[in-house]
Amino acid sequence: QVQLVESGGGLVQPGGSLRLSCAASGFTFWQYAMSWYRQVPGKERELVAGITIVGGSTNYADSVKGRFTISRDNAKNTVYLQMNSLKPEDTAEYYCYVRIREVVYWGQGTQVTVSS
16 A cells, blocks of 8 residues: 655754655655645645656745755655755644545655754
8 A cells, every 4th residue: 555654854943954754655656746745733734845756847835945855766765855944934744745646645744843
């Protein structure tokens, strides 16, 4: 079955960096675009970044452009989110996402807290 397992979250000071990883299994990873979303309690889940199947095209939320970078390693079935210059407003649960045909899959999430 499809599994998405996020890791790499934690507590970081403002201005710091984290790299999130999402290990995928149960499907042909290189054939699907991947995305990262985030959610704060009481708010809707929002798209942070997306990447196409061979990584040739990426897109970002305006709030993270220039600070976050999404990438993928198709040999390792893993998608990454490098987060630099983190701000307190980046604090959220971060989720990995894939849509396979008409079915959406989410990981369990990894918490990122940006605080001094």
